Amino acid sequence: MQFKELIVEKVKEKFGESLQDVNEFRGDLSLTIHKDKILQLAEFLHNDSELAFTMCKDVTAIDWAVRKNRFTVVYHLLSLKNNFNLRVKANLENEPYTIESVTSVWRSADWYERETYDMYGIVFENHPDLRRMYMPEGFEYYPLRKDFPVLGIPGSLPLPNKTE
Amino acid sequence: MGLEAKLTQDGFITTTLDAIISWARKSSVWPMPMGISCCAIEMISAADPKYDLARFGSEVMRFTPRQCDVMIVAGTVTYKMAQVVRRIYDQMPEPKWVIAMGACTSSGGMYRSYSVVQGIDQFLPVDVYTAGCPPRPENLINAVMAIQAKIAKSKARDYPDVPLTDLGVIKN
Ligand code: SF4
Numbered sequence: 001m002q003f004k005e006l007i008v009e010k011v012k013e014k015f016g017e018s019l020q021d022v023n024e025f026r027g028d029l030s031l032t033i034h035k036d037k038i039l040q041l042a043e044f045l046h047n048d049s050e051l052a053f054t055m056c057k058d059v060t061a062i063d064w065a066v067r068k069n070r071f072t073v074v075y076h077l078l079s080l081k082n083n084f085n086l087r088v089k090a091n092l093e094n095e096p097y098t099i100e101s102v103t104s105v106w107r108s109a110d111w112y113e114r115e116t117y118d119m120y121g122i123v124f125e126n127h128p129d130l131r132r133m134y135m136p137e138g139f140e141y142y143p144l145r146k147d148f149p150v151l152g153i154p155g156s157l158p159l160p161n162k163t164e
Numbered sequence: 165m166g167l168e169a170k171l172t173q174d175g176f177i178t179t180t181l182d183a184i185i186s187w188a189r190k191s192s193v194w195p196m197p198m199g200i201s202c203c204a205i206e207m208i209s210a211a212d213p214k215y216d217l218a219r220f221g222s223e224v225m226r227f228t229p230r231q232c233d234v235m236i237v238a239g240t241v242t243y244k245m246a247q248v249v250r251r252i253y254d255q256m257p258e259p260k261w262v263i264a265m266g267a268c269t270s271s272g273g274m275y276r277s278y279s280v281v282q283g284i285d286q287f288l289p290v291d292v293y294t295a296g297c298p299p300r301p302e303n304l305i306n307a308v309m310a311i312q313a314k315i316a317k318s319k320a321r322d323y324p325d326v327p328l329t330d331l332g333v334i335k336n
Contacts (some may be wrong), residue, residue, distance in 0.1 A: 134279075136244060143278055152278025157243040160250035160287045 003082050004029050007051060014044060020091075030087040035073075038090050039100040045077060045086070046105045053077040053086060056106035059113050061120045065146035069093050071122060075102070075109075092122065101127040119144035182319045189233075190315040191221040193308065195263075196232035196256060198249060200239025203266040203298040207238045210301035222308050229255040234311055236304070237288070240268040241281045250287055259323040261314070263307045264290045267297040 008022050011031060021032035033041050045053040058076040071092040078085055090099060101124035102109045111133065113124040118133040121142035132139065141148055141156060199207055211217045211225060226232045229252045241249055253262070264284055267273030270293045272282035284290060291314060292307040299307075 134244075148278070150278065151276060151282075157278075159243065159246055159281065162287055163253075163289050 003084055007031075007086065010048065010051065011041070011044070015041065021089075028085065028087060030089060032089045032091065035090040035092060035099050038073075038088075039102060039105070041088065042075075042102040042105040045088075051079060052081040053079045055080060056102065056109045056112070057085075059102075059109050059116055061116050061122055061144075063120060063144065063146045071097055071120060073099055073116070073122060096123065097121065098123045098125055100125050101130075103127055118142070121145065182321075185320045186316050186318060189259075190312040192224075193220075193222050193233045193261075193311055193315070194224045194226050194231060195222055195308075196229055196235040196252065197225045197227070198235055198237045198239070198252065200237070200241060200245060200249075201268070203238035203268065206298040206301055207236055207265065207304060210304045215301040215305060217305060217308065220305065220308050220312065229253070230257065232256050232260070234261040234263060234291075234308070235288075236263045236265055237269045237284055238265040238298075240273070240275055241284050242279050243281055244279075246281050246284075246287060249284070253288060258326040261291045261311050262288050263292045263294060263304070263311065265294045265304060265307070266299055267295070270294070273297060 004024070007029065008031075011019055015033065015037055018034040018037040019031060020034060021030075023030040023032070031041075045051055055078040056075060057078055058074075060074050062072045062074065064070060064072065069091050073090045073092065075088040076085065077088060092099060097120075099122060101113055103113065103124075104126070110128065113127055114130060114133045116122055117124060117127075117130055118135055119142060124130055131137065135143065136157065139156065141153060143152070197204070197207060209215060211223055217223050222234075229235075233256075235253055235256060237249060253260070262284075264270045268275060268280070269284050270290075272280050274297070276282070281287070292310045294303050294307045296303055
């Protein structure tokens with residue numbers, strides 16, 4: 001059995017209906033999981049001795065700019081043992097846009113989740129230190145949301161006073 | 165070279181104080197290299213032996229603002245960085261000048277974006293804008309020469325003795 005099939009079979013067996021979609025595009029496997037099960041899936045993928053996804057390479061999000069299914073949070077995982085990349089997605093459909101943090105499984109997710117919070121306003125629950133990353137503390141908007149104007153909101157970022 | 169030949173005979177020249185001060189001042193314009201992004205590479209090239217900014221007395225890049233005369237802002241200034249640029253500018257002693265090097269500093273350049281200041285003249289008094297992305301070293305040298313021309317025209321009394329802005333730095 002190929003490793004891909006093994007992952008799908010194992011995850012299906014453990015999560016059943018919560019595994020919403022399995023997709024393969026140009027050799028890259030993506031799993032879509034219900035957002036409430038993200039932490040369990042993360043623990044499973046990390047701790048299973050055969051799968052051993054020990055590395056979280058990226059956490060980001062997609063803003064679809066539609067009312068329904070507004071955001072998708074995307075995780076990129078690597079199994080060093082099997083030299084295999086896996087993509088995991090979770091859809092956030094309603095406000096408030098929150099999802100469980102996976103920092104307890106992968107420490108590397110810490111700053112990725114902070115960045116995703118900073119840019120999209122997705123709150124990662126139980127994150128150890130969910131502060132702004134690039135934008136100044138106190139900034140009220142989320143720049144990578146589709147409804148944010150490219151040139152920003154005038155006056156939302158302070159500049160030093162003009163000199164004479 | 166000209167003057168020395170005369171000096172062996174008479175030993176003195178006559179001029180105005182303004183002229184000699186301006187001449188001395190314009191021949192030693194020490195830059196503050198505010199190299200924030202890619203333009204900084206061309207600023208460095210301008211100081212290297214091929215382009216040799218030293219010919220204009222501006223080779224001494226000082227990394228402390230207390231010893232600088234002209235700030236070369238070379239790079240993309242973000243809103244976060246704007247606070248830092250201004251703080252460094254405030255620490256430079258009077259008289260001081262600013263060169264906005266490159267499209268980014270002059271107008272935001274290709275970064276028409278929420279995070280980039282669309283022109284540093286929104287918070288700094290710019291003397292010379294330099295076009296290009298990045299400007300060639302010759303162009304930066306041209307900007308330095310424009311500053312020199314500006315200084316040459318000025319009078320010593322144009323620069324009042326302004327105390328440094330109090331930045332609230334802790335004193336011992
Ligand atoms: S003007 Fe061009 S070279 Fe200079 S900092 Fe901007 S992008 Fe870089």
